[in-house]
Amino acid sequence: MLTxxxxxxxxxxxxxxxxxxxxxxxxxxxxxxxxxxxxxxxxDIKWYATPRxxxxxxxxxxxxxxxxxxxxxxxxxxxxxxxxxxxxKAALGWAKSNGITIEQADRLITDKGEWLLHKAIQxxxxxxxxxxQIVSSAIAKLPIPKPMRWGSERTQFIRPxxxxxxxxxxxxxxxxxxxxxxxxLTQGHRFHHEGAIVLTNANTYEQELxxxxxxxxxxxxxxxxxxxxxxxxxxxxGVALIDDxxxxxxxxLVEWPVVLIGSFDxxxxxxxxxxxxxxxxxxxxxxxxxxxxxxxxxxxxxxxNIESKDPQQVxxxxxxxxxxxxxxAEFFYKTDKKQTLESRLSSLESVLFQKExxxxxxxxxxxxxxxxxxxxxxxxxxxxxxxxxxxxxxDLMSEMVLEFPQVQGTMGKYYAExxxxxxxxxxxLEDQYRPRFAGDALPKANIGCAVAIADKVDTxxxxxxxxxxxxxxxxxxxxxxxAIGIIRIIIEKQLDLDIADLVSKSIESYGNKISNKETKxxxxxxxxxxxxxxxxxxxxxxxxIQAVLENAPSAPLxxxxxxKAVSHFKTLAAAEAxxxxxxxxxNILAKFNGELYLxxxxxxxxxxxxxxxxxxxxxxxxxxxxxxxxxxxxxALTTLADIKQPIDKFFDNVMVMADDEKIKINRLTLLNxxxxxxxxxxxxxxxxx
Amino acid sequence: MSTFNVKxxxxxxxxxxxxxxxxxxxxxxxxxxEVGAGTFHPMTFLRSIGPEPMSSxxxxxxxxxxxxxxxxxxxxxxxxxxxxxMLKPSPKNIQELYLTSLKELGIDPxxxxxxxxEDNWESPTLGAWGLGWxxxxxxxxxxxxxxxxxxxxLECAPVTGExxxxxxxxAMYIQNVDSxxxxxxxxxxxxxxxxxxxxxxxxxEQSTYxxxxxxxxxxFGTFDQCEKESExxxxxxxxxxxxxQVMKASxxxxxxxxxxxxxxxxxxxxxxxxxxxxxxxxxxxYDKREQLGFPLCQAETVREK
Numbered sequence: 001m002l003t004x005x006x007x008x009x010x011x012x013x014x015x016x017x018x019x020x021x022x023x024x025x026x027x028x029x030x031x032x033x034x035x036x037x038x039x040x041x042x043x044d045i046k047w048y049a050t051p052r053x054x055x056x057x058x059x060x061x062x063x064x065x066x067x068x069x070x071x072x073x074x075x076x077x078x079x080x081x082x083x084x085x086x087x088x089k090a091a092l093g094w095a096k097s098n099g100i101t102i103e104q105a106d107r108l109i110t111d112k113g114e115w116l117l118h119k120a121i122q123x124x125x126x127x128x129x130x131x132x133q134i135v136s137s138a139i140a141k142l143p144i145p146k147p148m149r150w151g152s153e154r155t156q157f158i159r160p161x162x163x164x165x166x167x168x169x170x171x172x173x174x175x176x177x178x179x180x181x182x183x184x185l186t187q188g189h190r191f192h193h194e195g196a197i198v199l200t201n202a203n204t205y206e207q208e209l210x211x212x213x214x215x216x217x218x219x220x221x222x223x224x225x226x227x228x229x230x231x232x233x234x235x236x237x238g239v240a241l242i243d244d245x246x247x248x249x250x251x252x253l254v255e256w257p258v259v260l261i262g263s264f265d266x267x268x269x270x271x272x273x274x275x276x277x278x279x280x281x282x283x284x285x286x287x288x289x290x291x292x293x294x295x296x297x298x299x300x301x302x303x304x305n306i307e308s309k310d311p312q313q314v315x316x317x318x319x320x321x322x323x324x325x326x327x328x329a330e331f332f333y334k335t336d337k338k339q340t341l342e343s344r345l346s347s348l349e350s351v352l353f354q355k356e357x358x359x360x361x362x363x364x365x366x367x368x369x370x371x372x373x374x375x376x377x378x379x380x381x382x383x384x385x386x387x388x389x390x391x392x393x394x395d396l397m398s399e400m401v402l403e404f405p406q407v408q409g410t411m412g413k414y415y416a417e418x419x420x421x422x423x424x425x426x427x428x429l430e431d432q433y434r435p436r437f438a439g440d441a442l443p444k445a446n447i448g449c450a451v452a453i454a455d456k457v458d459t460x461x462x463x464x465x466x467x468x469x470x471x472x473x474x475x476x477x478x479x480x481x482x483a484i485g486i487i488r489i490i491i492e493k494q495l496d497l498d499i500a501d502l503v504s505k506s507i508e509s510y511g512n513k514i515s516n517k518e519t520k521x522x523x524x525x526x527x528x529x530x531x532x533x534x535x536x537x538x539x540x541x542x543x544x545i546q547a548v549l550e551n552a553p554s555a556p557l558x559x560x561x562x563x564k565a566v567s568h569f570k571t572l573a574a575a576e577a578x579x580x581x582x583x584x585x586x587n588i589l590a591k592f593n594g595e596l597y598l599x600x601x602x603x604x605x606x607x608x609x610x611x612x613x614x615x616x617x618x619x620x621x622x623x624x625x626x627x628x629x630x631x632x633x634x635x636a637l638t639t640l641a642d643i644k645q646p647i648d649k650f651f652d653n654v655m656v657m658a659d660d661e662k663i664k665i666n667r668l669t670l671l672n673x674x675x676x677x678x679x680x681x682x683x684x685x686x687x688x689x
Numbered sequence: 690m691s692t693f694n695v696k697x698x699x700x701x702x703x704x705x706x707x708x709x710x711x712x713x714x715x716x717x718x719x720x721x722x723e724v725g726a727g728t729f730h731p732m733t734f735l736r737s738i739g740p741e742p743m744s745s746x747x748x749x750x751x752x753x754x755x756x757x758x759x760x761x762x763x764x765x766x767x768x769x770x771x772x773x774x775m776l777k778p779s780p781k782n783i784q785e786l787y788l789t790s791l792k793e794l795g796i797d798p799x800x801x802x803x804x805x806x807e808d809n810w811e812s813p814t815l816g817a818w819g820l821g822w823x824x825x826x827x828x829x830x831x832x833x834x835x836x837x838x839x840x841x842x843l844e845c846a847p848v849t850g851e852x853x854x855x856x857x858x859x860a861m862y863i864q865n866v867d868s869x870x871x872x873x874x875x876x877x878x879x880x881x882x883x884x885x886x887x888x889x890x891x892x893x894e895q896s897t898y899x900x901x902x903x904x905x906x907x908x909f910g911t912f913d914q915c916e917k918e919s920e921x922x923x924x925x926x927x928x929x930x931x932x933x934q935v936m937k938a939s940x941x942x943x944x945x946x947x948x949x950x951x952x953x954x955x956x957x958x959x960x961x962x963x964x965x966x967x968x969x970x971x972x973x974x975y976d977k978r979e980q981l982g983f984p985l986c987q988a989e990t991v992r993e994k
Contacts, residue, residue, distance in 0.1 A: 013784060014805035014822060051805075146809070148820045150836050152778040152847040159820070160836070162781070190788075191798040253804065284828055302828070304802040314802045317827025317862070324764050 002063040003042075004169035006127060007202035008135055009055035010177075011163030011187050017051065017252035018245075023142055023158070024049035024218065030138035031056050038130055039065050048205075049218045050255045052187060057205055061168075065124030072098060073108060074116030091116060127168050132175030132182070135166065139177060155179045163187060167202040188212025189255050191306060213307070214255045222251040225303055228259035229287055232301045236261060238289035240301050246281055253285070254305040262286070262319045263299045268326045271333045272414050274407045275400055279325040282406070286322070332399035340419045341394040341412065348393055354477075357462045357513055360393045366509045367392055370454035371447075373505055378446055378495060381424065385450045388428035391416065392451055395429065409433045435485050438537075442489055449489050453502070456482035461506040464523050465514035483530045490556040499527055500554035524554055535563060543688045544570060550683035558631060565633035566682045574644035575687065581647050582678055582685035585671045588656060597669040604666040609653040613646040617674055624677060633681045640677055647674070695794050698860050698874045698884060702748055705772050705854065708793050709746035712786060714774060717747045722933060723940040725753055726812075727773030727853055731932060734815060734967075735974045737777060737840045737849035741985035746774040748856070752940065754903075754947035757896030760889050763868035767895055768888065772854040779836055779850030787824070787834065787852055794863060802827050810835045814939055814963040816842040816971070819851070831859050841971020842964075857884070899947045908950070912941040912959075919966045928974035935966045 008031065015023065028047035035042070035058065043060035074080065080091035080102075087095075087102045095102050098118045108117040139157075147156040155161075155178045166173035166182040175182045185196040192213035199208055206216055215221040226242065233240040251257075268276060273288075273296040280286040286300040300322070308314050348361040357363070371389035375382045395401050395412035412429030424447045431448025432455050434440060443449045463469065463477050470479050490497050503523050507514055516522070528549060535545050540563060548562040569575055605611050620639055627636040656671070658664045678684055692707055694700035710716050720730045727749035728734060736743040749771050757767030776783060784805070788798065796803075805822040810833065812818070821835035833853040837845045857869050864872055870885030915938035922931035942959050945951050951959060978984075 014807070016807040018807075146820060148836055148838055148848075149846070150779055150848050150850075151781060154846075160781075191803070253806065305804055306799070306802045308800055308802065309797070310800045313800055314827050317801065317829065320867075321828040 003060040004063065005167075005202040006042075006058040006061045006131065006173075007055065007165060007167045007199070007205050008057075008131070009048075009053050009163070009165040009186055009205075010139070010161060011053050011165065012157070012161050013159045014051045015049075015054075015159055015252070017249045019143075019145075019158070020049050020051070020252035021218065021248060023144075024054050026142055027054050027138055028056055030141050031134060034134045034138065035061075038125075038134075040127065040130065047218070048216045049252070050214060050216055050221075051253055052190070052255065053214075053216070055165075055205070055216065057202065061127065063168075064126040065130075067124050068122045070120050070122050071108075072118045072120055074098075074105060074118065077107070077114040077116070080116050128171075128173050131166060131168075131173050132177070135164075135175070136177045153179050163196075165199060167199060169203070170201045189214050189305075192256060215257065216255075218251065221254070221257060222247065225251055225254075225257045225259065228257065229301050229303070232259050232261050233289050236289065236297065236299050238291055238297050238299065240287045240289050241277070241281075242287060243281065246285060246287070250285055250303045254303055256305055256307065258304045258307055258311075259301060260304055260311055260315055260318075261299055261301055262315050262322070264319060264322055264326055266298045268330055269296060269298055271326070271330050272407075272411070274410045275329045275333070275404045276326060278404050278406050279329060280322065283325060284318070284322055286318075328403065329400065332403055336398040336400055336411070336415060337418050341391045341415050341421070342419065344394040344397045345390070347397045351396070354462065354466070356466045356515075357510070360396065363458060363462075364390055364393050366458050366506070367451065367454045369509055370458060370502070370506060371450045374450040374453055374497065374502070375447065377497060378450065380446045380450060384422055384424045384428070384447050387421070388425045388432075388447055388451045389454055391421070391425070392429060392432050392455060435488055437481070438484075442492055446493070446495075449493055449495065453486055453489055453497070456486050457499075457502045457506050458509075460486075460523050460526070461503055461514070461519060462510060464526070465507070465510060465516050465519045467516050469522065469526065479526070480530065483527045484534060486527065487530055487534055487556050491560050494557065496555075496557060498555040498558075500524055524552075527554075528552055531559060540567060541570075541688075543686055546686045547682040547684055550686065551679065551681070561631055561633050562682050565637045566684065566687070568634050569637045569641065569684065570687060572638065572641050574641045575684075576689045577644050577648060578641060578678075579684050579687040579689070581644070581651070582675060582683075584651070585675045586685050589668065589672055589675065592668055594665065596672055597665060600670045600673060601666050604663055606658075606663060607654045609646070609650045610667065610670070613643075613650045613674075614670055616643060616646045617670070617677075621677065628680065637678075637681055637684075640681075643674060691793055691795055694876070696864055696873065697876055698856070698872050700875075701794065701856065701860050701863065702770075702772065704793055705790060706746065706748075708790050709774055712744075714744045714746040714776070717745050719747060719749050720936075722936050723752045724749065724936055725939065725943060726751055727771040728812065728815065728817070728851065729936055729939075730773065731929065733773060733775045733849070733851060734817075734840065735928070735932065735971070737775065737837050737845055737851075738843055738971050739975050739978050739983060740846065741978065741983050742777055742847070743985065744774075744776045746772070749773050752943070754895075754899035754943050757892065757899050757947070759896040760870070760892035763870065766857070766869060766888075766892060767899060768891065769869075770856040772856050774852040774854075775849050776852075777849040778847030783850045783852075784834075787832070791826075794859070796826065796863075805834065808833070813960050814942075814967060815840065816964045816968045819845075821851075826859075826862060829858065829862065831855055831862065841974075842968040843971050843975060899944060903944045903948055905945065905948050905950045908941045908945050908948075912938050912945070915941065916962060916966060919970070923966075923969045923973050926973060926977060928970055928977055931966075931973060932970040935963060935970055938966065939963050 024047045032045050041062045042058045045058045048055035074094040075090045080088055082088060091102055095105060098120065100118055106117040106119060108115045144158045149156055150160040157178055161178045161180050163186050164177050164180045164182045165184060165186045166175060167184055172182060172184050184199045186199060188197050189212055197208060197212050209216045229240045229242060276296060277288045280288050280300050286302045289297045289299050289301060291297050302318060304314055348364060349359050351360045353360050353363040368386045368389035371385040372382045375385035395415055396408060398411055400411050401408050409430045409432055413426045416426035416429050424445060427445055428448040428451045431443030432451040434443050434452055443452050459477055460479055460482055463479060503520050507519055532545055544563060544566045547566050548559060553559045553562060600614060620642055623639050624636045656667050691704050693703040695704050706716050717732055730749055732745045750768060751771055752768050754767050756765050758765045804825040806825050808821065808823040810819050810821065817840040819835040819837040823830045824832040824834055835851045837849040837851060839845060860872050861869065866872055870889055872884035874882040874884050874887055915934040919931045919934035922934065942963060
């Protein structure tokens with residue numbers, strides 16, 4: 001069959017850079033799945049994106065679908081013909097609608113009867129017929145957070161649309177989408193190419209756009225940018241700090257990347273690197289450069305969208321923009337250092353943490369006490385922990401942090417060093433916000449862990465305490481992140497801390513500010529609910545997590561041990577049968593309403609299998625009890641797994657629900673004890689095979 | 690390409706007026722009230738409401754009391770100028786129209802790196818939002834470009850395209866100076882006049898007033914009074930005077946802000962009060978125009994003949 005290249009391009013005004021890649025890949029997925037669904041075959045399909053276009057190219061796409069044979073059933077024979085064999089109105093009508101005569105109709109004969117049948121050939125549709133609809137529904141499915149209108153149009157899109165290019169080889173596929181008619185025209189680079197490009201063939205899309213100064217292949221453009229940045233960094237003996245998000249944003253902001261190097265006054269390097277880096281990256285989308293030792297250089301690399309006739313003007317323009325920003329940072333740094341962090345404590349009195357929960361000063365005092373408490377549990381320096389907790393929020397009052405909120409904590413560290421605070425205290429100020437996002441580093445030292453945990457527990461308890469838990473995607477105090485942070489710190493740093501204990505302590509510290517009586521339970525449940533995400537990220541199966549969650553252990557290390565134990569248990573040969581047995585026991589017990597005996601009564605034993613089960617259980621229990629004492633859940637579960645054979649035998653040979661009430665209750669008591677032994681570790685009945 | 694000497698501040702303004710006048714805009718004059726942005730001018734705020742077409746351009750002095758720096762910061766002013774263009778409905782070639790204006794200011798897009806960088810606009814006090822960009826010239830923001838989607842809580846149909854040039858920034862770039870006060874305002878037969886000659890003392894004294902002398906109690910009183918007045922005027926169906934009271938209230942609020950007289954939580958409430966008034970004015974204006982039969986819609990068809 002005939003094949004050719006298909007090109008679809010939507011030409012727009014500048015698209016939001018942080019969304020561009022998502023838009024392009026969604027467009028691609030939508031087009032691909034619809035092309036696949038309608039049975040159009042091709043070699044490969046690829047997406048393209050620049051600030052002013054989203055495009056898809058499909059190589060060797062067949063021109064039309066295969067013809068399909070479809071069977072159309074007509075009236076039953078006894079309806080279709082009268083006793084004389086004359087065709088009825090219904091039969092004639094059916095034949096006519098299929099474009100045949102009654103004589104041309106086939107018969108469908110089954111054991112249920114006989115019908116008229118027409119085997120029609122449904123001709124495959126061509127790309128010209130199919131593509132416009134596919135493109136239009138793919139566009140309708142793009143994720144657009146804020147659709148907009150423009151001019152007098154009623155159509156909506158993420159930014160105004162100017163061109164729709166749909167080419168099959170050199171033929172235009174006719175259609176109209178978002179108020180624009182398709183053509184073979186598209187736009188080149190905004191300044192390097194005057195007027196529209198008349199595309200000659202879908203095949204030569206990349207080259208024809210390249211001739212018009214558009215590097216249309218997103219990934220190629222990105223790797224070009226990276227290699228140009230690296231070359232530039234090498235030129236100045238440095239290493240560029242290439243952050244993935246920034247790289248993506250910059251790639252989405254240019255069609256024709258040209259990398260340049262700018263510089264600023266060396267004196268600015270007396271300011272800590274972080275705020276300088278933030279001004280360059282966040283405000284100006286520059287790539288900062290370190291020397292080979294990791295110290296910030298007074299040069300930066302940036303990506304422009306023009307092969308300038310005079311690059312020096314572009315460079316000095318950019319240098320002129322960054323200068324006042326760095327000067328601001330320098331000014332803030334110098335001013336801030338004149339005042340100690342301690343002296344800022346009183347000013348926290350005028351800043352609310354939350355209306356009902358009081359000021360940041362009060363929060364600092366609570367954090368100090370809680371940090372001290374945690375440090376004591378960890379055998380760390382209590383005084384340092386208290387001090388770090390007390391000073392933890394003071395840098396929020398500095399000019400620098402007011403201007404660059406992202407450097408909170410980090411500036412606290414620098415200012416604490418400047419104030420000659422203990423180095424551990426200074427480090428803890430930086431550590432308190434960690435981990436700030438998924439995959440972020442944890443606090444470096446344990447004093448930092450103490451403050452980080454104290455701050456997070458305080459926020460969780462406070463906000464739950466006034467009944468403002470996160471709802472849906474509304475989580476203004478980032479409580480989910482706080483809870484995951486606590487879990488991660490405690491588990492990964494192997495800290496022997498119990499969240500229930502910390503929460504109680506925190507509730508106490510709030511005094512009468514906490515109005516919600518259920519605070520403790522709600523916070524614990526909220527933290528428990530975060531384990532799923534935490535462990536799923538580590539590829540722990542959901543049933544293993546569920547099994548441990550049933551037990552609701554409030555010490556994260558304990559939780560971790562149980563997860564490991566159950567994961568290991570699941571690999572044992574007996575696991576599946578024991579999960580089933582536990583489930584069975586659970587079901588039987590759930591249906592029983594009476595009271596069990598306090599202990600299993602050996603005098604009431606009737607069956608051999610029953611004796612064997614009781615004996616094995618007793619002997620296992622003797623081994624398990626000390627293991628549970630040292631929380632060796634893995635060994636305990638492995639030991640308990642030996643119950644498999646006797647319990648299987650028991651179920652095969654013994655009627656649990658015996659007629660004799662006493663015997664029945666005795667048997668249930670035994671089963672209940674066994675189940676409880678497992679439950680003390682995890683509910684293995686929820687395990688799936 | 691420039692007709693006027695764009696290397697002076699006034700030449701820059703004249704060139705922009707001339708350019709947009711040639712594109713068909715009504716060049717109107719600044720609003721004679723204190724406002725924080727050109728968007729407040731009724732030619733933008735009210736005219737972007739309803740179906741009637743309108744295109745205009747004007748200079749608008751803007752006052753942002755909290756930005757005052759006593760004339761000591763070379764980049765910050767509490768009183769500065771915007772050049773505002775509003776085109777309704779936004780024409781298809783609006784980006785090109787804008788870029789041509791830059792060429793007329795002597796900015797060669799094959800030398801400079803000019804970029805449209807996503808920046809969405811929202812004015813909580815005006816109950817308005819739109820989507821668009823800030824325009825970067827070698828990394829410096831020189832213009833705000835917005836497709837209005839909602840104004841005064843009302844959906845914009847057709848959509849107004851708003852282009853706001855930051856005149857001082859642009860002039861500093863064209864004149865290659867590092868301080869606003871060094872900008873040449875004019876250089877003619879009467880000699881050279883600098884921006885500082887015209888405005889430096891004003892910045893020092895107005896900053897002092899804004900931060901130190903503005904009477905907090907009186908301003909709270911003004912705010913309440915303007916709010917009351919505006920509500921009364923809306924009752925009377927007088928949208929334009931009612932809207933003037935909103936702008937006055939809004940300026941009183943800005944001064945109170947500069948005096949740190951409004952706490953964080955209170956701040957939100959005041960913004961909400963201004964927004965409520967803005968929305969009522971927008972609705973009153975729309976109703977009045979509707980009553981009048983949207984005269985500019987009809988005028989357009991008549992005039993085209």
